[in-house]
Amino acid sequence: MTQPVPEMMTLLLEIGEQSSQLWLSQPDAAPSHYPLAFGTHAIQPGPFRNAPPTPLELERAIMVVEDELMRIAPQIPPGLQLTLRSQPSLAEVLGDNQLDRDLVEQAFGQLAAMAEGDPLAASLLPRDEHFAAVLLIVREWLHHLASESVLIVE
Numbered sequence: 001m002t003q004p005v006p007e008m009m010t011l012l013l014e015i016g017e018q019s020s021q022l023w024l025s026q027p028d029a030a031p032s033h034y035p036l037a038f039g040t041h042a043i044q045p046g047p048f049r050n051a052p053p054t055p056l057e058l059e060r061a062i063m064v065v066e067d068e069l070m071r072i073a074p075q076i077p078p079g080l081q082l083t084l085r086s087q088p089s090l091a092e093v094l095g096d097n098q099l100d101r102d103l104v105e106q107a108f109g110q111l112a113a114m115a116e117g118d119p120l121a122a123s124l125l126p127r128d129e130h131f132a133a134v135l136l137i138v139r140e141w142l143h144h145l146a147s148e149s150v151l152i153v154e
Contacts, residue, residue, distance in 0.1 A: 015086035017041040034072045038065055040130040048129035052114045065140040078146035086134045091152040100149045101142045108139040
């Protein structure tokens, strides 16, 4: 059984170009900082070389991101909402600053279909490797670290 998350806990993921930073703030304690070895230009390792990424590039990126997330998973309380700061912003394309897991999974499914050459999927998402990197990172977070949603901030 999971423990309830204290109300004042916050979790901020800042996705950078070469690396990312995670900040976990807790009541009555100094924030915890976790550097992460991935970013929009360092995702598989190195940047995606195609826009949209190829299926092989997506698979490599998933492995890189999963490895980093599993490294920090024991320190992250399950169920805590993720707050995200990134460029590009997912909100601009997906239409909201609050995204639930199902919407992110649906968008990632479209990205995977676009990588496979589906022309319909290609019309729904930008053909931008940096957008693809942010979407993949957020999808992996929601998938592996038990967050139900992500709040996007500027």
